[in-house]
Amino acid sequence: MIRKICEFSLSLNDVQNPDWVVTTMPADLVNVRPSVLSQDGLLVTTAGNSQQQTSVTAIGATVVVEAATSDAGNQTTRSCHCPQWTLRRPRHWVYRGEGNASIVLALPQEKKIVKLAKIDYKLRRMDSDNQFVAQEVNGGIRTIAETLERLIFSQKILGSLLGAGLVRPCHVFHVDLDEIEEVDRLIDVFRPAHRKHKRLAPVCHVIVCPDCTLLPRPPPLLTQSAEQSVTVSPASPCKPTTQQPPVFCVELKPKQGFLSMGHQHCPFCLNQFLKRKHGKIQLLSQYCPLDLFSGSRMRMLKAIIALTRTPQNNLRIFQDGNLVFAEECQSNLMPVLQQWFQLDDANDRTLLLKHFCTLVMDALTMEICDGVDVDQTVDDIREAKESQEDWNRLIKEERNDHSLPCLPPQIRKTGPAIAASLPSRSVLCRLLRVQSLGDVDFGRLYDAYDALVCRFRDGSVPYDTMRWTHPHTGTVDWLLSQEKTTNQTMDDVRLVQRYRISSTTRDCSIMIAFQRLANDSAKDATEFSFAGSEHLPILRDLSGQRYKCHASVVDLDPKPVTCVEKHRRRNQAMNEAFWLSNSSSSHSLTNRLPPKV
Numbered sequence: 001m002i003r004k005i006c007e008f009s010l011s012l013n014d015v016q017n018p019d020w021v022v023t024t025m026p027a028d029l030v031n032v033r034p035s036v037l038s039q040d041g042l043l044v045t046t047a048g049n050s051q052q053q054t055s056v057t058a059i060g061a062t063v064v065v066e067a068a069t070s071d072a073g074n075q076t077t078r079s080c081h082c083p084q085w086t087l088r089r090p091r092h093w094v095y096r097g098e099g100n101a102s103i104v105l106a107l108p109q110e111k112k113i114v115k116l117a118k119i120d121y122k123l124r125r126m127d128s129d130n131q132f133v134a135q136e137v138n139g140g141i142r143t144i145a146e147t148l149e150r151l152i153f154s155q156k157i158l159g160s161l162l163g164a165g166l167v168r169p170c171h172v173f174h175v176d177l178d179e180i181e182e183v184d185r186l187i188d189v190f191r192p193a194h195r196k197h198k199r200l201a202p203v204c205h206v207i208v209c210p211d212c213t214l215l216p217r218p219p220p221l222l223t224q225s226a227e228q229s230v231t232v233s234p235a236s237p238c239k240p241t242t243q244q245p246p247v248f249c250v251e252l253k254p255k256q257g258f259l260s261m262g263h264q265h266c267p268f269c270l271n272q273f274l275k276r277k278h279g280k281i282q283l284l285s286q287y288c289p290l291d292l293f294s295g296s297r298m299r300m301l302k303a304i305i306a307l308t309r310t311p312q313n314n315l316r317i318f319q320d321g322n323l324v325f326a327e328e329c330q331s332n333l334m335p336v337l338q339q340w341f342q343l344d345d346a347n348d349r350t351l352l353l354k355h356f357c358t359l360v361m362d363a364l365t366m367e368i369c370d371g372v373d374v375d376q377t378v379d380d381i382r383e384a385k386e387s388q389e390d391w392n393r394l395i396k397e398e399r400n401d402h403s404l405p406c407l408p409p410q411i412r413k414t415g416p417a418i419a420a421s422l423p424s425r426s427v428l429c430r431l432l433r434v435q436s437l438g439d440v441d442f443g444r445l446y447d448a449y450d451a452l453v454c455r456f457r458d459g460s461v462p463y464d465t466m467r468w469t470h471p472h473t474g475t476v477d478w479l480l481s482q483e484k485t486t487n488q489t490m491d492d493v494r495l496v497q498r499y500r501i502s503s504t505t506r507d508c509s510i511m512i513a514f515q516r517l518a519n520d521s522a523k524d525a526t527e528f529s530f531a532g533s534e535h536l537p538i539l540r541d542l543s544g545q546r547y548k549c550h551a552s553v554v555d556l557d558p559k560p561v562t563c564v565e566k567h568r569r570r571n572q573a574m575n576e577a578f579w580l581s582n583s584s585s586s587h588s589l590t591n592r593l594p595p596k597v
């Protein structure tokens with residue numbers, strides 16, 4: 001059943017009794033350029049004469065946004081149809097996890113996840129630019145327009161920037177609010193205490209996307225026989241009853257991989273001091289993102305080992321969709337790796353770590369072929385191999401002096417300065433390239449932000465200019481253009497928008513799923529090396545064992561414009577926490593400049 005819900009000017013009452021309304025809104029908000037939003041054509045925009053008609057259509061009947069200009073010319077009627085959906089039986093779901101903004105449920109039988117929005121229980125506020133768009137956020141509750149805009153941002157903007165191969169298609173569905181409330185009650189027991197100041201928001205639109213802890217489904221024609229042989233046991237829905245090897249998935253939240261202009265420490269490392277001061281962590285992380293993004297094998301391995309020691313919220317491992325290693329279950333690492341690699345000497349801790357770290361590093365640096373243009377290919381960093389002495393050193397090494405500056409990547413003498421040694425089509429290089437849109441002069445950024453805030457408040461610039469659905473400022477071409485303009489406001493908009501895009505990619509997660517291939521199974525290798533029209537890359541571990549693998553990037557939600565202000569304060573607080581913590585051991589810090597805010 002397709003349900004028509006449009007909430008562009010809904011009151012809270014409307015949200016609680018979701019039915020459809022059609023309302024008016026500025027034409028430029030719906031005047032979406034004709035472009036394909038997702039690679040497989042599930043969400044497509046079409047525009048005839050753009051002044052007359054715009055529609056966002058899901059071929060699989062997922063979401064339909066229709067718009068037609070009214071007689072006034074600058075007003076548009078937009079209606080949104082979402083398919084009715086349910087989390088009730090026979091659908092089976094399990095609590096998967098959550099971050100600061102969303103709760104994620106897994107649908108094991110469908111190999112999908114559903115993402116539900118959270119709200120601050122006491123403040124009754126959601127992540128949004130409330131003060132700028134007060135007329136559109138009803139009591140701080142996200143509207144369908146906002147949800148669609150968020151989706152357009154992750155699919156259209158970040159899909160183009162990161163490459164469609166890394167961004168999986170998402171769909172919006174309507175779920176009745178009483179179901180959301182029921183889910184909120186049922187998941188309470190699984191939720192970590194430190195997240196409970198937020199709960200599920202009374203929002204009746206949810207986002208459904210593929211479960212990236214699993215491999216993409218093989219296309220039916222290629223693998224019909226294999227698909228048919230998989231039956232799902234109702235008693236243990238996460239585990240297919242056939243003899244399929246388990247799928248292990250590594251989730252990394254790598255954070256900012258570059259050193260901001262004029263800084264000596266990366267924000268991740270500085271933030272550790274603030275988090276410790278606030279009691280969010282007890283131990284400083286051994287990990288530094290600059291090592292992971294360095295493109296140097298030894299530094300990358302060092303980073304991955306560090307993550308296994310202090311995973312915090314930066315490393316998780318899933319087995320067939322079930323969380324098996326994370327900050328809260330660290331002692332599981334060796335049993336998990338034993339099951340994963342099945343080595344003869346299952347008790348050799350170093351060997352297991354070597355297998356794990358090199359496989360993860362290879363996946364992070366493998367070339368992803370999805371047609372994204374790249375400037376040039378760089379040396380294959382997988383050629384070099386580590387000696388036993390290298391490994392002994394890596395395993396022994398502990399990061400003791402956190403006051404030491406973070407090491408920037410080695411800059412190549414020729415070619416682009418960023419991502420010097422990372423293969424250009426790799427997930428890490430793609431992420432770093434987009435993150436680097438935020439490598440800006442902070443003074444200039446804050447001036448631009450302050451100027452824009454004044455202009456939103458005095459009404460001389462409409463907040464809509466900042467929307468990712470804006471026909472001009474919401475296009476990738478405009479956002480990336482280096483062209484100097486004479487319009488200061490537009491330059492400010494572009495700077496802040498680029499910073500927002502960068503902020504999303506500095507906070508997202510990479511998910512890499514691996515499944516062992518039977519060495520003698522030529523049939524298996526060909527059947528499963530396809531996903532959609534794409535090949536699934538096959539990687540070998542140190543023993544020569546082959547794995548199909550697939551990398552995706554998740555949590556590509558847009559950050560509010562106010563993230564600039566939030567980060568300005570956070571940077572200040574991080575620096576203070578760092579200097580406070582190190583003032584006692586200041587002998588090692590003399591002659592070191594404090595990082596600029």
Ligand SMILES: O=P(O)(O)O[C@@H]1[C@@H](OP(=O)(O)O)[C@H](OP(=O)(O)O)[C@H](O)[C@H](OP(=O)(O)O)[C@H]1OP(=O)(O)O
Pocket residue numbers: 099100101127253271313503507559563566570
């Ligand atoms: O500011 P940071 O770097 O600490 O990042 C925040 C994250 O903290 P982290 O350091 O990764 O533990 C934080 O993650 P946690 O809640 O700590 O798991 C959120 O991702 C937050 O984003 P948002 O407010 O939900 O949009 C993140 O805020 P943004 O920086 O993305 O605004």
Ligand SMILES: Nc1ncnc2c1ncn2[C@@H]1O[C@H](COP(=O)(O)OP(=O)(O)OP(=O)(O)O)[C@@H](O)[C@H]1O
Pocket residue numbers: 096097098099100101102103104113209210211212213251316507509554555556557
């Ligand atoms: N498509 C997906 N497939 C599998 N698991 C996912 C997917 N999306 C999210 N998850 C899981 O759910 C968790 C929470 O999701 P997500 O990071 O999107 O939440 P968030 O609240 O937006 O995070 P943040 O705190 O960074 O704002 C992730 O850490 C990941 O383990």
